[in-house]
Amino acid sequence: MSAALGLLALGLDRVIGDPDWLWRRVPHPVAGFGALIAAADRRFNRPHWTPKLRRVAGVVSTLALLLIAGLLGHILHRLLHPLGWAGFALEALVASVLLAQKSLADHVARVGRALEGDGLAAGRRAVSMIVGRDPDALDEAGVSRAAIESLAENASDGVVAPWFYLVLSGLPGLFAYKMLNTADSMIGHMSERHRAFGWAAARLDDLANWVPARLTAALFALAAWLGSNFAAGRRALRAALADGPSHRSPNAGWPEAAAAG
Structure with a gap:
């Protein structure tokens, strides 16, 4: 059933994607995960603590966040499962929200259309929406490479990995992975503030993405x-x-x- 759930979720995401009109009105689930991570960062990542204590706090916080996410997925599954096929379809719809297949494809295709239709400046503007680097120095080949590189990396983090954990363990696995991946992007970097506190999120994210x-x-x-x-x-x-x-x-x-x- 998890494999069927994954296939249906993937199909729904390909057709529906992430409609802007919806997420302008209600918060995206990943935004909720981000709010929890930010709250843990504010509460348990104290600058006056020693690096060792901050690392321990980061380990505990990360594990607690994964537990919360997995528990939310489990509760949602338990609520929808008694509804039969209708509940199964709703589970797939919820799961499709956390897959990024259509949105990723649309963003990258937009770069190609901008280059072909409106030239290099338009291509640079379009690629700036999906990469972190400054696109102003990129030529047409550079814009293309940046878009394809972003597609390649995000295909793993945004499509294959969440789908893999959905098939492996249903909504609890999908929710836990998205929480972990969001934590890695928010606190898993080597800044002075997060080098110790975000260590667990970064290492666990590396481990979780190894197979995907x-x-x-x-x-x-x-x-x-x-x-x-x-x-x-x-x-x-x-x-x-x-x-x-x-x-x-x-x-x-x-x-x-x-x-x-």
Whole structure:
């Protein structure tokens, strides 16, 4: 049933995506996760604490946040399960909200349309919506590379990984993964404030994405084979195996190298 739930959720996300009109009126679930993470950061990441104490506080806070997310997913499943097929469809609809397939595809396609239709300046504006770097120095090839790199990395974090945990353990697994991934983006970096407190979120996120990142690379190779020919798929797989481990991230290099191949 989890596999069927994952397939239906993926289909719903591809058709519906993240409608702007809805999320302008109600908060997105990830925004709720972010609010919980920010509250834990304010309450338990005290600047006057020693780095060791802040790391311990970060470990406890991260585990507590994952427990809360998983419990929310479990409660929602228990509420919807007695409704039969209607409840199953509602579960899939909820799950589709936490997948980013359509929104990611739309954002990247918008960069291509901007380049082709309105030129380099428009392409730079469009790619600035999906990458963190300054696009003003990028030429047309650079804009294209930045968009494809963002697609490759976010295909793992935003589509394959949440889908993987949905299929593996239903809504509790999906909710827990999204909480962890959101925590990594908010507190899992090496700033002075978060180097100790965010250590657990960063390490657990690396661990959680280990399988999905490599699965994403394999899916890119499969897509290249099916969409072009066997040689294209082999190039993608060879590039992932050769260059994926060279990235400073233990996971991001795999889908990015496969896309490059």
